[in-house]
Structure formats: C-alpha cells, structure tokens
Amino acid sequence: MYLIAGSVVKIISSVVILLISIISTNLQAASYCGELDNAYDYRDNTQRSFLATVEKHHFTPNVESLRHGNSGSLGGELSYTLMIFPNHHRALAAFGKLSLRDKTLKPAGSKYSVECFFERAIRYKPNDGIVRMVYGNYLLKAGQIDKATEQFQIAVDLDPENPTINYNLGLLYMKKKDYEQANIYAKKAYELGFPLPGLKNQLMEAGKWND
Structure with missing residues (x-):
C-alpha cells in the first residue's frame, strides 16, 4: 500500500516538474522575445x-x-x-x-x-501555415536545410490544400534530390492550381518527372 502511494506521489511530482518546466520555457520566450x-x-x-x-x-x-x-x-x-x-x-x-x-x-x-x-x-x-513556410524559406537560404524541412512539413500539415506551400515544399525536396517527395508535392501543387511550371521543369530536366 505504501509502495503504491509512494509511486503515485512520484508520478504527480514528475508531472508538476514537467508543467513548471513548460511554463518556465514559455515565460522565458515571452521575456526574451517580448509580449x-x-x-x-x-x-x-x-x-x-x-x-x-x-x-x-x-x-x-x-x-x-x-x-x-x-x-x-x-x-x-x-x-x-x-x-x-x-x-x-x-x-x-x-x-x-x-x-x-x-x-x-x-x-x-x-x-x-x-x-x-x-x-x-x-x-x-501557431496555426498559421504561411508563417511556417516563410520561416522555412529563410532557414533554407541560411543553409539550415533540415530545420527548413521541419518548418515546411509543419506548414503543409497545417494547411495541406495551400498550393504555394506544396510547391515550395516540392522545391525543397528537389534541392535535397528527394525526387519522389518532390513529385508528390509538385503534383499536389499543380492539382491545386499553382501556376508556375518551374518545379515540373526541374524534375523533367533531371529525368525524374512522373506522369
């Protein structure tokens, strides 16, 4: 009985510590980058x-x-x-x-x-997919391609029917030479009406465009 009670106390203590940590992190972010x-x-x-x-x-x-x-x-x-x-x-x-x-x-x-x-x-x-896309573009130009990919993926998860986000994510995968993923997002972008043929042209020039 005492062992069970002790375990419960430990679990509650761990949860409290985690919550304090999260709150502290958020407060630090607010303090550092403003309210x-x-x-x-x-x-x-x-x-x-x-x-x-x-x-x-x-x-x-x-x-x-x-x-x-x-x-x-x-x-x-x-x-x-x-x-x-x-x-x-x-x-x-x-x-x-x-x-x-x-x-x-x-x-x-x-x-x-x-x-x-x-x-x-x-x-x-936090639900603004375009912000994530813009951040991803900045990170990509700054040479942080893995972090850029993470932001673009969040962007497309938040706004999966946005042609611009899909197109830009396709360009990123093209840069990474991940042609399969580049095709997926290129086709989605064009299905959604994205007007520029640049990504398709790049895939065709690389011999990787899948009809």
Whole structure:
C-alpha cells in the first residue's frame, strides 16, 4: 500500500516538474522575445484599415524591396510592422532577406533578432501555415536545410490544400534530390492550381518527372 502511494506521489511530482518546466520555457520566450498583448492578426479582415495605415507609413514598397526606410532604418520599419502584426507574412519574409543580406541576425534599428520575430509569429498564431513556410524559406537560404524541412512539413500539415506551400515544399525536396517527395508535392501543387511550371521543369530536366 505504501509502495503504491509512494509511486503515485512520484508520478504527480514528475508531472508538476514537467508543467513548471513548460511554463518556465514559455515565460522565458515571452521575456526574451517580448509580449504579444497588443498584437493583431495579419489575416484578420476586420483590421484591413489599420493594416493599410501601418503599411502606408512603415511597410512601403521601398521597405519591402529593401531599398530604404520610409521614416527610419529598414530594420526599424520592419520591426515596427512586426511588433503590431507579428504574423505579417511579407514583412517576415522581408526581415529574413534583410538579415541574410546584411549578414546579421539583428539588423540595425530592429527591436529583436530574426529568430525572435519568427518565434513571436509562431507563438502568436501557431496555426498559421504561411508563417511556417516563410520561416522555412529563410532557414533554407541560411543553409539550415533540415530545420527548413521541419518548418515546411509543419506548414503543409497545417494547411495541406495551400498550393504555394506544396510547391515550395516540392522545391525543397528537389534541392535535397528527394525526387519522389518532390513529385508528390509538385503534383499536389499543380492539382491545386499553382501556376508556375518551374518545379515540373526541374524534375523533367533531371529525368525524374512522373506522369
């Protein structure tokens, strides 16, 4: 009887320790990469007007193309946009490109590092498959192909009927020379209406396209 009671206590203690560890990890992430109390969902149609205002002043075509900021540095403009709309897909992509171009994880003027902004986006909207795809593209360009594959796989699991996600995952497998998987995702992308023939052409040139 005492042995059983002791085992139960040990199990409960282990569960409590695990929960404390998870909570502690989440708190550390929030502390390091900032809270999300005043954030807005990039996909929320009710915020279109506010989004347009933010983009007009801080995410202009010149900012997105990394030419120059509108009222400050590129890092500052993108940082401001992502502080308000953490899962702003195009701003995340631009920030990733800026980080790679300037060869720094924290471009001048930005509040957080590129990894932090992706962490914030995922923490804010963990079900946003496009965020995972954008993160995967960044990781791929940064030479972290295994981590990129992981993010793309999460993206397609979250949004399996998205042609762009399927196409990009196919490109990644093409890069890895995993032609079987590349074919699977290429065919899915084209079935869903993806318009660009690039992936199919690459597979055909490699003699790996399966009709």
